[in-house]
Amino acid sequence: LGLLGALVLFAGVTWVCVKINRISVGANLVSALLIFAVMPFSYVNSGGIRGGYSLWFLFCVVYITMTVKGKLRYFYHAASVLTAGILYYREYTEPDFVSGIGSDAEMFLSNMISLVLIGILISVMISYSIRAYREESRLANEQKKEIDELNKAQNRFFSSMSHEIRTPINTIIGLNEMILREDISDEVAEDADNIRAASKMLLNLINDILDMSKFESGQMKITPVEYGIGDMLSDIVGMLWIRAKEKGLEFHIDVDPELPSRFIGDEVRIKQILINLLTNAIKYTKEGSVTLSVQFTQKGPGSALLTFSVSDTGMGIKKESIPHLFSAFRRVDEEKNRYIEGTGLGLSIVKQFVELMGGTIKVNSVYTQGSTFVIELPQEIADERAVGNMNIEARHTMNHRVSYTAEFEAPEARVLAVDDNEANLLVVRKLLRDTKVQLDTAVSGREALARTLNTDYHVILMDHMMPEMDGIECLHQIRSQAGGSSRAAKIIALTANAGSDNQALYRREGFDGYLLKPVSGNQLETALMRALPADLVHASDGTLAAAAASASDIRTQRQRIPLIISTESVCELPPAMLRDLHISVLPHSVRTAAGIFADGTEAESGNLLFSYMDQEDNPVEAVTPSARDCEAYFARLLNSANRVVHIAMSSRIEKNGYAPAAEAARIFDNVTVTDSGQILTGIGILAVRAAEMAQRGASAEQITDAVEHYKTLVHTSFMIGTMEYMGRSGVISPMMSKFAGALMMHPILRVRNGRVYTGSISFGSLKRVREKYIRSVLKQVRRLNATGHKADLSRIYMLYADLPQAELKEVQEQLLAESGFREVICQKVSPSVAAGCGPGTFGLTFAEKSEE
Known part of the structure; x- marks a missing residue:
């Protein structure tokens, strides 16, 4: 109860x-x-x-x-x-x-x-x-x-808005082009050029708003078509060069001369990506230059990875702002950039388009020094013929105009233009006037059918959105028209309906081509020349010249390095090997009473350094690069490389180079910092391995995975000649260093699991201890070979501080004779290492064979 x-x-x-x-x-x-x-x-x-x-x-x-x-x-x-x-x-x-x-x-x-x-x-x-x-x-x-209905209504509104805005802009651009064709003053021509560029930028903003609505509703699709890379770049330059010139900026496009001339991909979206990035670069750069670099990497028969890099010398991006860079309606550094115009959609749309095409986008930026955006897009190759040396001088300047010449003449060709807007028909008539084609017009589908019944047209330019009968229905009516004279005519959609999905629609419905309003005279002439029967077309002598004149400031460059291997100056590799394998080096430094000097360039190890250090009033300290040093270093590398893999000193070592490098890499999407778990030539062996893989075309991910595996197979050890310098640098107490010196004590240091430990301690003269140390390393090699863990006998690395030339040669011969190693790589220690270890330092490093 x-x-x-x-x-x-x-x-x-x-x-x-x-x-x-x-x-x-x-x-x-x-x-x-x-x-x-x-x-x-x-x-x-x-x-x-x-x-x-x-x-x-x-x-x-x-x-x-x-x-x-x-x-x-x-x-x-x-x-x-x-x-x-x-x-x-x-x-x-x-x-x-x-x-x-x-x-x-x-x-x-x-x-x-x-x-x-x-x-x-x-x-x-x-x-x-x-x-x-x-x-x-x-x-x-x-x-x-309800949300779906709202999205559909929103899409209908944006599509209608895009169509309605494109229609009057088509008239503006078309009639403006007729002005440019006339014999006018340079001032009027400059104004007309500005009108054309501003109209195209307006269309780009409209496209951004329309595309964002499609992304939000999940309706965005990619439609691959064949396109020419040169034509696409020329269009981009034509839209943006004026804005760059107005700000006094240099505007360059660098093209790999081996780049295939034609690809298969969504040209509209690629162009939109590049225009957004370049527009941002111009907006946020007050002085200097904006550069678009285009490269490719062959990925297999008929496929390639296109790499676009957009670089500027602008204000750069703060480290804390990079994670929010691709958010819609968000602007980084709002206080400084509040006067810069824009919708806030550009980078968000860029990222979504890139991902939709199966590509990647990465940003590298140093605040106050500039930014670089790197886009990689997989594309099919349509024509493997290289673009070659496109040595085309800048033609888009304020005081230079190219006189217009029609691409062709076809006085016997019959063309019909169908559009319910008479202003659009006027633009078509004026743009085609110099081609001398026989042009008829119709303001409705009914009128078009009346004309096609008795007239055999070669080409019909058809608008889509028309009252009573739209362009698609009119197309089908023409194709099936009983007794019609134009059933075999080429019908090209000339419409204000933007987007790759609309292109796919027109192809499915049977259109023979697609032109998007606003259409230029060049686009209209090119489409007609391809569609008309060849025997009716008489190409103009000025066609090639006019095509060349449409490009601006396109120049070729040596191909950027796809991937560069970087390491620290304490890797202790010979300069010749670093050059041959294209390994870049981040210098450590030594601090003296006179200042700070970089390894290898401003300071050299040797007797002079040791003589200076022997004077107690001359302290010398090794200095690890700071995060700011690493940022500047990585930014410099990315000027010539698309990716950087940096192999750093073990993170378990005090004052290591990994921590500042990893911190600096956070602002670079294209920089990967790997913890080598090694020091000295142990780092060098891993850098050599990585560089050899890079030369074979391995990716950054494959290289870092291989380094993670290979670093456990590297055996690094070295002997200390005198512990006095370790006492000066604070590694051991001064009393301990004097005691060790009195006993002629020489520790043998080894690396295991990223840490340095004392493997053994020997007593006696330097030469005697060195010989004993060499015998112990050779014994270790023989023991590895006997247990099945084979040593890699291709080379062994020898590190020394001040070994006389005769003794150096003697040790080399001993290693070659007794160990089975085929090559001995010798290198004097860097100044920053010498400052901590002192004279007499000697080390040997080798690796086991990898199963990979």
């Missing part, structure tokens, strides 16, 4: 909490009452374990699981288990602790009642949950339908 009363109370509490919309409060209250009041009271007064308590405990667990959320759920579960444990223990140790069940019949009855009640309660709870879930699902589906 107590439980039934409690259940009534709980039902009342639950009903009240639901009514006042405090369900979580009610669930917590009921759970607390169950655990701390009702269950203990019922246990003690209803027969304990014989009274069906275990079933009610199960109900308590189910109730908490279904109604309580967050950390309180775990608290109540723990409390219920603890309460049950205490009650079970008390009953076990004190059977008289519970009462209420006298006979077996009462026990069976109590358990039966508990089972039925709990079954009903759990059934009610589950039914309520299912009903709530169904209600939520219904509401979610209704909201989804």
